[in-house]
Amino acid sequence: MARSEKLTLNEVLTEIKMSRAAFYRMRARGQAPRLSKLPNGQVRVSRADLDAWWERCEQHAA
Structure with a gap:
């Protein structure tokens, strides 16, 4: 079974062009x-999950 890619919060914020506070x-x-x-707090x-979220955003914008 393939593991799902896990993104850091900084990677997500860069991709969606949003500040940490807004997120x-x-x-x-x-x-x-x-x-x-994660156990270390990250x-x-x-x-x-990110792709599904993008899809929901696009549906609400239409």
């Missing part, structure tokens, strides 16, 4: 992609 505001409203927290976003 966390969206997350507080339940509107951001799901995060996974967070990751799976490529599949």
Whole structure:
């Protein structure tokens, strides 16, 4: 079984062209992609979750 690509938060923020503060505001409203927290406190976003989030954003914009 292939493992899903995991992106760092900085990679996600660069891709979606958003500040960390704006991302966390969206997350507080339940509107951001799901995060996974690692034991060292860093967070990751799976490529599949980010792509699904992009699709939902496009549907709401239409």
